[in-house]
Amino acid sequence: xxxxxxxxxxxxxxxxxxxxxxxxxxxxxxxxxxxxxxxxxxxxxxxxxxxxxxxxxxxxxxxxxxxxxxxxxxxxxxxxxxxxxxxxxxxxxxxxxxxxxxxxxxxxxxxxxx
Amino acid sequence: xxxxxxxxxxxxxxxxxxxxxxxxxxxxxxxxxxxxxxxxxxxxxxxxxxxxxxxxxxxxxxxxxxxxxxxxxxxxxxxxxxxxxxxxxxxxxxxxxxxxxxxxxxxxxxxxxxxxxxxxxxxxxxxxxxxxxxxxxxxxxxxxxxxxxxxxxxxxxxxxxxxxxxxxx
Numbered sequence: 220x221x222x223x224x225x226x227x228x229x230x231x232x233x234x235x236x237x238x239x240x241x242x243x244x245x246x247x248x249x250x251x252x253x254x255x256x257x258x259x260x261x262x263x264x265x266x267x268x269x270x271x272x273x274x275x276x277x278x279x280x281x282x283x284x285x286x287x288x289x290x291x292x293x294x295x296x297x298x299x300x301x302x303x304x305x306x307x308x309x310x311x312x313x314x315x316x317x318x319x320x321x322x323x324x325x326x327x328x329x330x331x332x333x
Numbered sequence: 334x335x336x337x338x339x340x341x342x343x344x345x346x347x348x349x350x351x352x353x354x355x356x357x358x359x360x361x362x363x364x365x366x367x368x369x370x371x372x373x374x375x376x377x378x379x380x381x382x383x384x385x386x387x388x389x390x391x392x393x394x395x396x397x398x399x400x401x402x403x404x405x406x407x408x409x410x411x412x413x414x415x416x417x418x419x420x421x422x423x424x425x426x427x428x429x430x431x432x433x434x435x436x437x438x439x440x441x442x443x444x445x446x447x448x449x450x451x452x453x454x455x456x457x458x459x460x461x462x463x464x465x466x467x468x469x470x471x472x473x474x475x476x477x478x479x480x481x482x483x484x485x486x487x488x489x490x491x492x493x494x495x496x497x498x499x500x501x502x
Contacts, residue, residue, distance in 0.1 A: 234399075235395065235398065235399025236395065236399070236414070236415065236416055238414070238416060238417060238456055238459040239412075239414055239454060239456055239459055239466055241459070242459040242460065242462070242463045242466050243463070243466050243467055243470050245463070246463050246464075246466075246467050247467075263459075266399070283440075284439060284440055285399050285439070285440060286440060286442060297440050299403070299439055299440045299441075301470055301474075302403050302412070302439070302470050302473050302474065303403050303404060303405050303406070303473065303474065304405070304406065304473075304474030304475070304476075305404075305405075305406065307474065
């Protein structure tokens with residue numbers, strides 16, 4: 220009987236091609252999570268891969284520059300502000316807040332499973 | 334690309350040699366529409382050996398599905414691109430339009446952007462080019478860079494702005 224394994228926060232970084240925008244989102248989040256000192260697993264992909272990516276393993280958050288095919292029921296952030304600068308601070312703060320809440324819940328869940 | 338990140342981000346180097354080039358810049362570009370603007374700029378990349386012949390068609394097709402128009406503070410811009418398979422080496426062709434051209438707005442179906450600046454991105458490998466892409470995003474966010482691109486008078490001026498590492502908000 221031990222603690223449930225503590226998984227990093229799993230974030231999908233999504234854009235139309237799964238190439239340029241996803242890479243920018245990935246890099247931004249890498250730094251953001253490092254500053255928060257919250258372990259993260261970042262995965263890049265294209266909008267069309269969303270269903271597969273979402274089914275393959277538990278996803279905690281989605282940050283995307285293209286429209287998602289549907290709502291996925293996890294915190295999702297449209298990351299256009301990374302290109303335009305407009306609303307960038309608010310978006311990043313929203314992501315930080317969501318990351319803290321997700322991590323706090325994981326810690327809680329891990330603590331309970333003893 | 335799937336990674337597990339611990340707490341300290343490693344240092345990375347920004348490699349933008351040959352990505353921006355005066356040969357890849359068109360000022361006062363005349364184009365009727367987004368497709369025409371993309372094809373003009375794709376021609377520069379093709380001539381200079383950055384992309385395959387099929388690149389232009391692929392970018393035009395992708396732009397229809399996933400538009401790249403961005404309403405920046407001082408001007409409208411667009412960053413059309415396509416999958417790395419069409420690219421031979423990473424480069425960016427920059428066009429400043431004589432008359433703004435309509436692009437669909439990225440992430441906002443039904444909305445459009447009247448674009449004066451088009452950056453046609455040829456990305457060979459997003460993983461290894463991520464700093465270059467971050468650099469472009471920083472440039473686009475910067476009102477200072479936006480102003481300089483609007484008032485640039487030569488292709489060399491444009492390249493100097495695109496390459497500048499001191500990007501101020």
